[in-house]
Amino acid sequence: MRILVIGSGGREHALVWKLKQSPRVSEVFVAPGNGGTAREGAINVAVDAGDLDGLVELARKEKIDLVVPGPELPLTKGITDRMREAGIPCFGPDAYCARLEGSKAFAKDVMNRAGVPTAHSQVFTDPDKAKNAVVKLGAPLVVKADGLAAGKGVVVAMTTQEALDAVDDIMCKRAHGAAGAKLVIEEFLVGEEASFLCLCDGKTAVPLPSAQDHKAAYDGDQGPNTGGMGAYSPVPQIGQDVIDTAIETIVKPTVQAMADEGTPFTGILYAGLIATADGPKVIEFNARFGDPETEVVLPKLTSDLGAGINAILNGETPEFTWDEDNATLGVVIASEGYPTNVVKGAAIPEITVDDDSHVYYAGVARGEHGLVANSGRVLLVETSAADIKAAQDKVYAIIDKLDTKGMFYRHDIGFKALNA
Ligand code: AMP
Ligand code: GLY
Numbered sequence: 305m306r307i308l309v310i311g312s313g314g315r316e317h318a319l320v321w322k323l324k325q326s327p328r329v330s331e332v333f334v335a336p337g338n339g340g341t342a343r344e345g346a347i348n349v350a351v352d353a354g355d356l357d358g359l360v361e362l363a364r365k366e367k368i369d370l371v372v373p374g375p376e377l378p379l380t381k382g383i384t385d386r387m388r389e390a391g392i393p394c395f396g397p398d399a400y401c402a403r404l405e406g407s408k409a410f411a412k413d414v415m416n417r418a419g420v421p422t423a424h425s426q427v428f429t430d431p432d433k434a435k436n437a438v439v440k441l442g443a444p445l446v447v448k449a450d451g452l453a454a455g456k457g458v459v460v461a462m463t464t465q466e467a468l469d470a471v472d473d474i475m476c477k478r479a480h481g482a483a484g485a486k487l488v489i490e491e492f493l494v495g496e497e498a499s500f501l502c503l504c505d506g507k508t509a510v511p512l513p514s515a516q517d518h519k520a521a522y523d524g525d526q527g528p529n530t531g532g533m534g535a536y537s538p539v540p541q542i543g544q545d546v547i548d549t550a551i552e553t554i555v556k557p558t559v560q561a562m563a564d565e566g567t568p569f570t571g572i573l574y575a576g577l578i579a580t581a582d583g584p585k586v587i588e589f590n591a592r593f594g595d596p597e598t599e600v601v602l603p604k605l606t607s608d609l610g611a612g613i614n615a616i617l618n619g620e621t622p623e624f625t626w627d628e629d630n631a632t633l634g635v636v637i638a639s640e641g642y643p644t645n646v647v648k649g650a651a652i653p654e655i656t657v658d659d660d661s662h663v664y665y666a667g668v669a670r671g672e673h674g675l676v677a678n679s680g681r682v683l684l685v686e687t688s689a690a691d692i693k694a695a696q697d698k699v700y701a702i703i704d705k706l707d708t709k710g711m712f713y714r715h716d717i718g719f720k721a722l723n724a
Contacts, residue, residue, distance in 0.1 A: 305610055308333045308363050309346070310353050310383065311374025314636075314664040314684045315595035319372060319609075320346045321662065322602045326610040333366055335359055339675055340665025340683070353378050356386050363392050370395065370614060373571075376452060379591055380406040384571070393617045396571040397591045401562055404573070405591040408488045409450050415586060418561035420554050422586040423578075424491040431475040434487050438467045444492035446587075449474045451483030455519065455531050456643070460492065493578040493585055496720065498539045499597045500547065500575045500584075502555050503624070505616040506568025509555045510624055513604055514539040514547060515597040516720065521643060523716045530643045531681060534717030535596045536633040536692055537604065541724035542579055550577060550584045558589070570617070599664045599684050600632040627688070633695035634686035635703060637713045639667065642680035650677040650710025657702060661687035682711060692721045 317340040334341045337348030351358040354377045371394040379402040387394035403410040409427040428434035447470035449457030457480045461467035474484040502509035515537040521527035562569040574590035607625040615622035640647045652675040667679025689695040696718045
């Protein structure tokens with residue numbers, strides 16, 4: 305099998321690393337990839353993840369058998385539709401289904417029609433009406449830009465004034481551009497949070513182990529929201545009963561709803577959940593592998609990823625087996641200033657790890673004297689150990705002794721599991 309992975313983050317490095325383990329995979333190309341994917345022996349090709357024409361041309365030229373898109377942009381732009389037209393299997397939803405991630409109003413509409421438990425919400429296109437609703441409902445409230453905003457379009461407002469300011473920023477000042485043309489105002493849910501990802505074939509869904517991201521930049525969940533500063537798996541405070549309920553009440557009805565519309569959902573359905581006192585409820589859908597969740601979930605996979613995805617796309621029963629004895633935990637090292645004022649150029653030290661640990665690179669470039677940081681999230685160090693505490697101790701033992709000048713990381717990844 306010749307595989308094309310689309311994207312350039314830590315998630316794509318982890319996908320490449322896992323796909324490369326398959327005896328059935330002869331070559332992995334990455335568009336555009338990064339220094340880490342090249343180190344895994346993949347072939348980086350300088351085609352942007354949003355360049356659909358370039359990606360189709362590359363897949364044709366290299367006789368690709370399977371395309372695995374990482375980020376949301378190519379999916380919402382229709383890379384799966386384009387690859388299908390070219391007769392090339394692509395493991396992702398078509399543009400219509402990717403709207404589950406691309407438009408929060410669309411996702412709410414699907415969930416409400418399918419009876420999927422989610423935070424109560426209202427959708428607005430008029431800022432004055434949105435502000436009236438904020439005043440009437442009162443804080444706490446969650447204000448969300450409808451469209452894609454790189455994980456930054458959500459404001460959890462603990463006061464009514466914060467919610468009014470968020471409406472102003474998103475709708476009037478267009479802080480996230482066209483993503484703010486519509487706005488969702490949502491009930492604030494209380495409970496443990498988890499990312500629950502399923503591999504879907506249009507009819508059925510195979511769950512991946514649960515994971516928890518840490519979106520805030522600084523320790524103790526302080527500071528601005530980021531793309532994710534670290535993750536661990538599984539989430540022990542979310543019991544198997546909650547997972548079973550989520551499959552029955554969230555995943556199955558959503559997959560069924562998309563099939564009923566004549567547009568079956570293929571690829572990763574990622575439900576961001578809050579386990580409330582009334583059961584798990586959806587706070588967001590994504591239509592792809594999570595980042596950094598993928599970096600802690602894929603190391604647990606003990607079966608062949610490429611073969612599993614291939615089986616899903618061929619309508620066969622895929623084999624996915626997981627290491628259920630160990631916990632994994634990963635910590636992101638980011639450039640100083642991330643996510644607001646990234647200062648690039650920090651020197652990245654060589655990091656030596658044992659067989660149970662990995663370094664997944666994201667924003668790295670080759671400099672004169674080795675790797676240098678060229679983006680916000682630079683790399684993630686992940687390890688596997690008997691439990692979350694042991695994994696946490698082991699990861700910090702690796703990174704605390706590194707020279708991370710010009711970069712920073714959180715010191716408390718996993719704290720919710722340990723406090724539970
Ligand atoms: P999102 O970008 O949609 O994942 O939202 C960012 C963060 O905001 C989530 O990780 C949650 O911690 C929080 N959040 C989003 N929606 C809600 C909600 N309805 N209730 C409580 N917290 C929320
Ligand atoms: N970890 C959050 C995301 O992938 O959207």
